[in-house]
Amino acid sequence: MSISREEAIEFVSGKLGIKEVCSQDLDLSLLNKIIRALLSEVPFQNIFLYNVPPEKRFPSIEDVINFGLTCHGGVCIHNNWFAAILLKSLGFDLFTIAGMYAATWNSTDDHVMSVVRGLKDPEDPECSETLFLVDVGNGYPTPGAVPLHRLPHNFPLTAGLEIRYDKVGDLIYRMHRAGDPVEDPSSQKLGDGWIGKFCFTLKPKSPNSVKAVLENTFRIDPPSPFMSFMRIFRWPKDQERVVAIRGQELLFFGSDSSSHQEKKQSTFIELENLEEVIMKYFPSVDHKELKKAMPSIVRNMKLASEKEKLSS
Structure with a gap:
C-alpha cells in the first residue's frame, strides 16, 4: 500500500500548507519546507501506543499512512516511515536507513530515517551524487535536510540547541552540545563538548x-523506559522554540519571542489538567485516543515515580 502522487500533493498543499508543491520543482528548497511543516503539523507522540495490543504496536504500512495523513502523528517509526512514503509519492528518489540511540549503543538499530538522492546542493553545485538525510521522527528538532555528502555539517542554533552531524570512523553521528533539554548520561563524548545522541x-x-527491537521498546506491562511516561513533541510553524x-x-x-533569549522553560502540569494542556498545544492529537x-x-507514570523513589 502507498499513496498516489495526487494524494501526496493534496496533503502537502492542504494539511501542510505548502501550496507551491503543485508548481515547484522537486528541489532542496521544497524538501526543507516539507520537513519543517511535518515537524509542526505531525507531532512526535506515544499516546496511542497505550491503546494498542502488543501485537499491533509496531505499525503496518496502513497504520503509518493513516496516522500521517490525519496528522495524529506517532513515534519515530510512524513519522519517518510516513515521510518516506510521502516524499517517494511526490517523486523524490530516496532509500531508508536505520540507526541507534545513545542509550543502546551496543544494541541493534531502532531509529528509521530517509536519505534523498540526487538533489542539487547550492553549497556544492558540482556534486552530482548528493545525499540528504531526512529525520522528522525525532524527539529533537532537525531543522532541515542534512547534507551527508559534505560532512561535518553544523546547523545554526535551533530552538536553543547546537546540532552537528559528522563521520567518526565508519559511523555518522548526530551530536549535541549546548542546549540539550534532557541530560543523558549514556551519551558518548566525542570531543570539543560534543556528545553523540x-x-x-x-x-x-x-x-x-x-520491528523486534521496537516491539520491546513499546512494551507497556511492565512498562519499558520509553513507555514509562507520555512523550509529545512538535516545533510549531513560524516559532523559534519547541513545545514538548x-x-x-x-x-x-x-x-523566547519577546526577549529573543535562548532558554528552557518548564512547567509542572497537574493530572486533572493534563488532557486540556495536551489539546491546547497539540490540537491534531486524536482526543478520543487520548481519553x-x-x-x-497515569498508572505508568505513578509506577515510574515509585520506582524512582525506591532507587533514590
Whole structure:
C-alpha cells in the first residue's frame, strides 16, 4: 500500500500548507519546507501506543499512512516511515536507513530515517551524487535536510540547541552540545563538548528491520523506559522554540519571542489538567485516543515515580 502522487500533493498543499508543491520543482528548497511543516503539523507522540495490543504496536504500512495523513502523528517509526512514503509519492528518489540511540549503543538499530538522492546542493553545485538525510521522527528538532555528502555539517542554533552531524570512523553521528533539554548520561563524548545522541550508516534498511527491537521498546506491562511516561513533541510553524510534554512536564526550549533569549522553560502540569494542556498545544492529537489512554498513562507514570523513589 502507498499513496498516489495526487494524494501526496493534496496533503502537502492542504494539511501542510505548502501550496507551491503543485508548481515547484522537486528541489532542496521544497524538501526543507516539507520537513519543517511535518515537524509542526505531525507531532512526535506515544499516546496511542497505550491503546494498542502488543501485537499491533509496531505499525503496518496502513497504520503509518493513516496516522500521517490525519496528522495524529506517532513515534519515530510512524513519522519517518510516513515521510518516506510521502516524499517517494511526490517523486523524490530516496532509500531508508536505520540507526541507534545513545542509550543502546551496543544494541541493534531502532531509529528509521530517509536519505534523498540526487538533489542539487547550492553549497556544492558540482556534486552530482548528493545525499540528504531526512529525520522528522525525532524527539529533537532537525531543522532541515542534512547534507551527508559534505560532512561535518553544523546547523545554526535551533530552538536553543547546537546540532552537528559528522563521520567518526565508519559511523555518522548526530551530536549535541549546548542546549540539550534532557541530560543523558549514556551519551558518548566525542570531543570539543560534543556528545553523540545517535549514530548510523548509509546501508539501506527496510522500516520492518527494526520491528523486534521496537516491539520491546513499546512494551507497556511492565512498562519499558520509553513507555514509562507520555512523550509529545512538535516545533510549531513560524516559532523559534519547541513545545514538548514529558510526563507531567510542559517544556518550551528555544528562543523566547519577546526577549529573543535562548532558554528552557518548564512547567509542572497537574493530572486533572493534563488532557486540556495536551489539546491546547497539540490540537491534531486524536482526543478520543487520548481519553482512552489516560488511565494507562497515569498508572505508568505513578509506577515510574515509585520506582524512582525506591532507587533514590
